[in-house]
Amino acid sequence: ANSHRLWPEIDRVVKQEVSMASLGVGECGSGWQLFAEDGEMRMFRREEEMDGMVVDPLKAVHVVKGITGHEVCHYFFNPQYRYDWETTLEHMIVLETVSEDTLIFHQTHKRIWPASQRDVVFWSHTRRLPNDQDRDGPDIWTVVNNSTEHPDHPANAGKCVRIFLTVCLLCQTRVDPPKDGAPVSRDDITCKITYCSVVNPGGWAPASVLRAVYKREYPKFLKRFTAYVKNQTKDKPIMY
Numbered sequence: 563a564n565s566h567r568l569w570p571e572i573d574r575v576v577k578q579e580v581s582m583a584s585l586g587v588g589e590c591g592s593g594w595q596l597f598a599e600d601g602e603m604r605m606f607r608r609e610e611e612m613d614g615m616v617v618d619p620l621k622a623v624h625v626v627k628g629i630t631g632h633e634v635c636h637y638f639f640n641p642q643y644r645y646d647w648e649t650t651l652e653h654m655i656v657l658e659t660v661s662e663d664t665l666i667f668h669q670t671h672k673r674i675w676p677a678s679q680r681d682v683v684f685w686s687h688t689r690r691l692p693n694d695q696d697r698d699g700p701d702i703w704t705v706v707n708n709s710t711e712h713p714d715h716p717a718n719a720g721k722c723v724r725i726f727l728t729v730c731l732l733c734q735t736r737v738d739p740p741k742d743g744a745p746v747s748r749d750d751i752t753c754k755i756t757y758c759s760v761v762n763p764g765g766w767a768p769a770s771v772l773r774a775v776y777k778r779e780y781p782k783f784l785k786r787f788t789a790y791v792k793n794q795t796k797d798k799p800i801m802y
């Protein structure tokens with residue numbers, strides 16, 4: 563709801579993250595290096611450190627047939643599906659339901675040796691965006707997750723090291739109606755997914771460990787998540 567204390571921040575961060583995600587990896591200037599590729603999925607990262615800690619921005623682009631951007635964002639945003647696709651999740655709780663499109667989460671992720679266990683508190687907002695290019699084309703959908711504070715879960719008060727992240731999932735749907743005027747089926751839709759994330763791992767973790775974790779976990783996450791959405795939607799009416 564636009565009366566909530568976080569609303570100005572949410573609106574600002576969503577706009578800036580969507581515009582960044584919309585840039586191609588070429589346009590962001592140099593610096594993006596391809597580090598993983600699998601079929602239509604390409605993962606890029608920039609090697610950046612902050613106070614000696616790895617905070618490599620990540621940008622993944624993927625093209626998936628048979629699902630819409632609304633469906634991708636629905637399964638990414640809603641907590642009831644998260645344990646099905648987020649393999650590194652140990653515990654998740656919704657701290658606050660700000661509105662039907664904005665939630666505040668606390669998550670603990672499984673410990674990854676030799677680093678200590680991490681947790682994160684973030685607001686998550688999902689939104690349909692007007693499609694500037696193609697007026698009568700399907701809308702663009704996004705989910706933005708951004709670290710925030712919460713009185714019930716102060717940073718580094720328990721066993722976990724608090725991480726800080728900004729994540730943007732941006733989805734553009736394309737419909738290629740069948741020539742013979744038949745109704746549109748899932749074979750006629752394609753979703754272009756852009757996933758951007760910047761993660762500050764909080765406490766110190768060896769750069770080699772962090773980069774190895776990301777190299778292993780991010781491609782696994784995006785493949786697993788998109789396969790999950792295809793499987794969940796295959797026998798359901800198309801959600802535009």
Ligand SMILES: CCCCCc1ccc(-c2ccc(S(=O)(=O)CCO)cc2)cc1CCc1ccccn1
Pocket residue numbers: 648650669671672674677678680682707725727729759761763767771772775776779780783
């Ligand atoms: C020593 C390891 C320190 C970092 C571990 C880490 C950091 C961030 C995250 C993470 C990544 C994506 C999100 S999200 O896109 O908002 C979706 C909701 O869950 C939230 C959290 C996770 C993990 C744990 C390892 C890891 C790294 C990538 C991908 C998956 N798991």
